[in-house]
Structures are given as structure tokens and as C-alpha cells.
Amino acid sequence: MATSSCVVRAATLRGVSAVSVDVEVCISAGMPGFSIVGMGDASVQESRERVRAALRACGFTMPNHKVVVNLAPGALRKTGSGFDLPIAVGLLCATAQINPRIADGYLFAGELSLKGAVRPVPGLLAYALCAKRMGLALVSALEEGACEVEGLDRLCLESLCDLRKGEFGRLRMPAGEQVTLEKDFRDIAGHDMAKRAFQIAAAGGHGVLMMGPPGSGKTMLASRLPSILPPLSRAEALESAVIHSVAGEDVTAELSGVRPFCAPHHSASLAGLVGGGSPPRPGAISLAHNGVLFLDELPEFAPSVLQGIRQPMEAGEVVVTRADGSVRFPALFMLVAAANPCPCGYFGDKQRACTCSQRMISTYQGRIGGPVLDRIDVHIDVARINPGQVLATGHGTSSAQLREGVMVAREYSSWRRANTGLDERGASTETLVRACCLNDADAAFFESLATKSHMSGRAIMRTLALARTIADMEQAPAVGHDHICEAVGFRVREGGAQ
Numbered sequence: 001m002a003t004s005s006c007v008v009r010a011a012t013l014r015g016v017s018a019v020s021v022d023v024e025v026c027i028s029a030g031m032p033g034f035s036i037v038g039m040g041d042a043s044v045q046e047s048r049e050r051v052r053a054a055l056r057a058c059g060f061t062m063p064n065h066k067v068v069v070n071l072a073p074g075a076l077r078k079t080g081s082g083f084d085l086p087i088a089v090g091l092l093c094a095t096a097q098i099n100p101r102i103a104d105g106y107l108f109a110g111e112l113s114l115k116g117a118v119r120p121v122p123g124l125l126a127y128a129l130c131a132k133r134m135g136l137a138l139v140s141a142l143e144e145g146a147c148e149v150e151g152l153d154r155l156c157l158e159s160l161c162d163l164r165k166g167e168f169g170r171l172r173m174p175a176g177e178q179v180t181l182e183k184d185f186r187d188i189a190g191h192d193m194a195k196r197a198f199q200i201a202a203a204g205g206h207g208v209l210m211m212g213p214p215g216s217g218k219t220m221l222a223s224r225l226p227s228i229l230p231p232l233s234r235a236e237a238l239e240s241a242v243i244h245s246v247a248g249e250d251v252t253a254e255l256s257g258v259r260p261f262c263a264p265h266h267s268a269s270l271a272g273l274v275g276g277g278s279p280p281r282p283g284a285i286s287l288a289h290n291g292v293l294f295l296d297e298l299p300e301f302a303p304s305v306l307q308g309i310r311q312p313m314e315a316g317e318v319v320v321t322r323a324d325g326s327v328r329f330p331a332l333f334m335l336v337a338a339a340n341p342c343p344c345g346y347f348g349d350k351q352r353a354c355t356c357s358q359r360m361i362s363t364y365q366g367r368i369g370g371p372v373l374d375r376i377d378v379h380i381d382v383a384r385i386n387p388g389q390v391l392a393t394g395h396g397t398s399s400a401q402l403r404e405g406v407m408v409a410r411e412y413s414s415w416r417r418a419n420t421g422l423d424e425r426g427a428s429t430e431t432l433v434r435a436c437c438l439n440d441a442d443a444a445f446f447e448s449l450a451t452k453s454h455m456s457g458r459a460i461m462r463t464l465a466l467a468r469t470i471a472d473m474e475q476a477p478a479v480g481h482d483h484i485c486e487a488v489g490f491r492v493r494e495g496g497a498q
Contacts, residue, residue, distance in 0.1 A: 003028040006093040006100060009107045010071075010086035011130045012078040013123045015320075015327040016246050016282060018130035020107075022072040023083065025090035030066035036087070038071030040078045041279070047081065050112045051088045058116035058160040063095050077324055079279040082121040085110035085139070088160055098163045106139045106155070106168075107131040116160040118142075125238075125245035128152055139168055147241060147255055183224045186398040190385040194221055197380045197490055199402045202228045203409035204469030206462075207313070207335040207375065209298070212382035213349040218338035221382070222294045223261070225336060227399035228406050229292075231257035236290045239330060243282050243289055260291030262333075266300035273301075274308045280320045280327045285312055288333040298339040299367040306372050309335075313375050335376060339368065351384060377462045378490045409473040416472070424468065429461055436468050437478035446484050453492045463491045 005026045011018040034048050055062050069087055071078050086108040093100040109127045110118040120141040128149045131138040137153035148154070155168035162168075185195055194210070198221060201208045210218040232240060232254065240260055241251040254260060264273055264284040275283035285293055295301065312318045316332040341347040342361040347354040356364070373379075416435075417423045424432040438446065446467075450460050464479070467487035471479045 004094045004096075006090045006103065008086040008090040008093070008103045009134070009136060010083055011107060011109060011127050012076065012082075013080060013126060013246060013279070014076075015280065015329055016126060016243050016286070018123060018126040019076060020130060020134055021076070021078060021083075023086040023090050024070040024072060025087070025094045026068045026070070027063050027091075027094050028066050028068075032064050032066060034062075034067045034069075036069045036071065038069075038074045038078060039076065040071055040083070041080075043081045044071070044078050044083050047084045047087055047112075050081075050084050050114065051091065053114040054084070054088060054112040054116040054160055055091065057114060060092060060097050060160070061095070063091070067091070077279070080121060080123075081111040082109040082123075082127070084112040085118055085157070088112060089163070092160075092163060099166050102163065102166055105136055107134065107136045108139050110139075110141050110157065112160070118157045118159060122248035123242075123246040125149075125242050125251065128154060129242065140171075142169075143171065147238075147245075147251060184227055184399045185221075185224050185402055186396050188217060188220055188224070189396045191217055191221065191382065192397070194380055194382055195397055195402060197378050198225055199228065199405050200466070200469055200473065200490070201225075201334065201336075201378050202402075202406045203473055204377075204413075204465065205334055206377035206466060206469065208337070208378045208380070209373070209376045210336075210338045210380055210382045211341050212338075213352070213384055214340060214345045216382045216384045218382050219294075219296055222263075222292075222296070222336045222338060224399060225292050225334070226259045226261050228403040229259050230403075230407060230410060232259055232290060240290045243286050243330065247282055247287060249287070260288050261294065262288035262291065263294040263296060266295070266297045268301070268305065270302075270305045270308050273305055274312065275318050275320050275329050278322075280322065280329075282329045283318070285309060285331045285333055286318060286329040289330045291333060293333045293335050295335070295337045298337040299364050303367060303369060306367075306369055310371055310375060337376065339365075341365070348381075349384065374456055374458050375462075377466050379492075380490065405473055408475065409469065412475045413469075413472040416477070424465065432461060432464055432468070436464055436471075439478070442479065442481055442484060445481060446488075449484070449488050453488070455492075459491065463487050466491060 008023040010021045010023045012021050036045055052062055089103055089108055092098045093103055109121060111121050118141040120143045124140055124143060125147055128138050132149055132152040137155055139155045139157055142156045142158050154171040156171045157168055212218055237254050237257055240254040244251045244254055262284045271277055273284050275286055312331040318329040318331045320327045342354055342356040343364050344355045346352045347361055422431055422435040424435040467479045467483040470483045470486055
């Protein structure tokens with residue numbers, strides 16, 4: 001027989017982005033067989049059996065010749081079951097069982113059932129962005145909650161049988177479903193100081209560490225932080241949605257502007273928190289990108305896991321290095337952590353006596369590690385409130401009231417940066433000091449507090465950044481004495497600087 005071939009465009013996930021792959025199908029004379037080459041993983045090799053069964057179930061013929069499928073470029077490792085659909089389309093085009101031109105101008109991504117139905121695969125939003133970059137339309141499964149990508153045609157295919165029609169259905173996008181946050185700070189009575197701390201943290205994107213006995217309300221406070229954060233911008237929403245799409249999670253909340261809130265269990269592994277595996281997948285800190293990462297029972301996390309978040313907290317990304325290269329995952333998040341002060345949880349509690357020795361308390365708190373504590377800006381003690389305040393639930397300061405202060409601070413800081421040309425976020429120490437506009441007296445006062453509290457260089461700069469945020473909340477052009485005092489009060493706990 002004469003050799004026949006076809007090329008179909010597909011993609012593979014690499015981190016949180018999709019990389020273009022050419023699926024080259026060649027059918028030639030020789031011993032009958034079906035092989036896939038080009039560094040495909042086990043799920044790609046399993047495509048052979050799924051494609052065979054799907055073609056036969058839909059009334060197509062599997063060629064009884066030598067079939068070679070090459071996934072190019074050969075040096076790129078390919079993963080996932082999303083190659084089922086492009087391989088099947090390539091076989092049908094190469095054998096002229098469907099119009100060979102049907103593959104022109106499209107990128108295909110989908111898994112096949114044994115009966116020929118097309119199923120969605122994780123990361124379809126990343127595939128959509130890849131298709132847009134290449135100037136192609138995306139053909140995938142009939143997906144619920146699909147995201148519209150501006151400038152991209154998204155088409156769908158329910159079954160291989162539909163290929164006989166020579167055209168694809170248009171994927172209908174949901175009509176802007178909105179997700180509302182049900183948790184409100186109003187539900188928390190008392191804790192006015194903690195609410196103030198969360199308002200400041202939300203205004204400047206600062207990390208928060210809460211320490212207090214069980215039942216004091218630490219988890220309730222943390223879970224309501226997204227309700228006072230500004231909604232995601234369109235670009236931020238797309239960034240966060242892509243990460244959740246690659247992880248196989250629903251993206252409705254992110255696309256409606258709700259900031260992610262990720263709360264991994266303290267038994268999480270390093271790969272589960274930071275990212276990893278084979279192929280590398282985003283971890284909890286990447287799922288919290290542009291949102292909040294809540295680590296409850298912080299001392300219960302393995303020390304090696306906690307130390308793994310140190311670099312991402314400052315760099316805003318995770319770099320996972322493997323033998324075949326490095327993968328970058330975005331990880332720009334607000335860290336909120338909660339911890340009991342001791343193993344029994346009641347050290348310092350006025351209502352219940354602690355049963356731990358001083359050595360047990362020091363060992364327990366030492367599990368967190370100084371380097372991690374040094375990177376958290378706001379440290380607060382959360383005490384249990386009296387029964388009368390508990391029964392007054394529903395009458396506290398609301399999220400709407402707190403969010404108003406957050407938005408004022410963010411708008412003023414944006415205006416200040418634009419007018420002064422000083423953007424202290426992630427910039428040099430000199431830029432932050434200049435942005436604070438400290439006079440000589442306030443600078444000397446802050447220096448004396450830093451010396452007395454034994455602050456490290458990082459702690460000094462983070463305290464100064466916190467003071468700058470407090471000043472922004474009052475729309476003050478310069479950081480003053482009161483701003484410094486409040487910032488130091490939130491930064492320094494009993495026993496020294498953190």
C-alpha cells in the first residue's frame with residue numbers, strides 16, 4: 001500500500017501552561033502494529049487501546065497496517081490522556097475515513113471512552129490559551145462551566161461519530177455565573193483587635209500569624225479574610241483559573257472574581273504544599289495564587305514542609321526542578337497561619353490551666369522555625385471571648401465595613417506610587433525607606449524600638465512596610481509616630497521580635 005500520513009495539532013501541559021505538540025500519524029506497509037513514539041508517559045501509551053476501541057465502537061475501521069504516531073518535538077515529555085482525540089482524528093484523516101481537511105486550523109484535546117465519547121481533560125483553560133497563541137480554534141469535549149477566552153473559538157465534540165458531519169458544535173458559555181461569599185466578619189463577636197489586624201493585612205497583602213487556645217476563633221477569622229479582599233481583576237482571575245484548571249478543579253469562583261482560599265491539612269507533604277510529582281503539579285501554595293493560604297495548626301506541619309514555603313513567600317513563585325528541566329508555578333499569596341501556644345493549647349489562657357512544661361512549650365513553638373516567623377508580618381494573640389460575646393454573634397463589625405477601609409488604603413497607595421514614582425513592593429530597602437518619608441525623630445524612635453526588640457534586618461523592613469500600610473489607611477503621605485507604634489505592636493509579641 002502507499003504510505004499515507006496526517007498532522008494534527010495538540011498540546012501537553014508543562015507546569016500551568018500548555019505547550020504545542022504535533023501529532024504525526026503515518027500508515028505504511030509492514031507488519032501490522034500501533035506504536036506511539038515521542039516520549040509519551042503511561043497515559044499516552046494507553047491511548048492505543050482507547051483509540052482502537054473507540055474507533056470500532058463508532059463504526060470506523062482500524063487500519064490493519066503499520067501505524068506509527070509521532071509526538072513532536074521528540075525531546076519534550078508528553079503527559080495526559082488528552083492525546084486520545086488528536087490521535088483518533090489523525091488516524092481517520094490518514095485513512096480518508098473523514099475529510100482530511102477537518103483538522104486544519106484546530107487544536108484538539110480530549111480523552112476517549114471505549115464507546116467513542118469525548119471526555120474533558122484537566123487544564124482545558126491552559127489548552128485554550130495555547131490555541132489562542134497559535135491562532136487556532138480549540139476542539140474539546142462538551143464542558144460544563146467552560147470559560148470564554150477573548151479572541152478564541154471554542155468548539156465541542158460529543159463523540160467520534162460526529163466527525164462524519166464534517167463540522168463541530170459551538171461550545172456555549174455560561175452566562176456569567178456569580179459566586180457570593182457567605183462568610184462575613186459580622187458573624188464574629190468581639191475580637192476587634194484581630195479584625196483590625198486582618199484589615200491592615202488585607203490592605204497591604206501582609207501575612208498573619210494567630211496564636212491562641214482552642215476555640216478562640218482563629219479559624220473563623222481566617223476563613224472570612226477573602227470577604228474583605230478586593231475582587232480579582234480579569235487578568236488575575238484568568239491566572240488563578242488556569243492553575244485550578246490544570247489541577248482539575250472547578251474555576252467558577254475564580255472567574256467570578258472571588259479570591260482563592262486554600263487550607264491544606266497539616267499532614268500535607270512537601271509536594272502537596274509546594275508542588276511536585278511526576279509530571280509536576282501545582283501545590284496548595286500555587287492554588288492560593290492571588291488569594292489566601294491558611295495553615296491551621298502550624299506547628300503540626302512537618303518542619304521540612306514549613307521550610308519549603310520560605311523561598312516562595314518572597315519570590316512569589318515555585319521552581320520545581322527535575323531531570324528533564326524546571327517548571328515554574330505562580331505562588332503570590334497571603335499567608336495566614338494559626339497555632340496553639342503549646343501542646344495542650346492552654347498556655348497563657350486565663351480560664352484554663354496549662355499542663356505543659358516550659359521545655360514542652362519551647363519545643364512546640366520552635367517547630368515553626370525562626371526563618372518562617374521572620375517572614376510573617378503581623379503576629380497577634382487571639383484569646384477566648386466570654387459567653388456573653390459569643391451569644392452576641394451577628395452584631396460584630398461587618399466585612400463590608402472592613403472592606404471599605406481596605407479599598408481606601410489600596411486606592412491611596414496606588415495614587416501615592418504613581419505620584420512619587422516610588423513603588424516599595426518587592427523593591428530595594430532604600431525605596432521602602434524613601435516611601436515612608438520618616439523624619440529624623442521618628443526614624444530615631446523606630447531605630448530604638450528595633451534595637452530593644454532585637455529585630456533582624458528582614459523584621460525591620462517588614463515592620464516598616466506594615467507601618468506604610470497603616471499610614472495609607474489614613475491617607476497619610478508620611479509614616480508617623482503612631483503608625484510605627486501600631487506596626488511594632490503587631491510585629492512584636494511577648495518575648496521579643498518575631
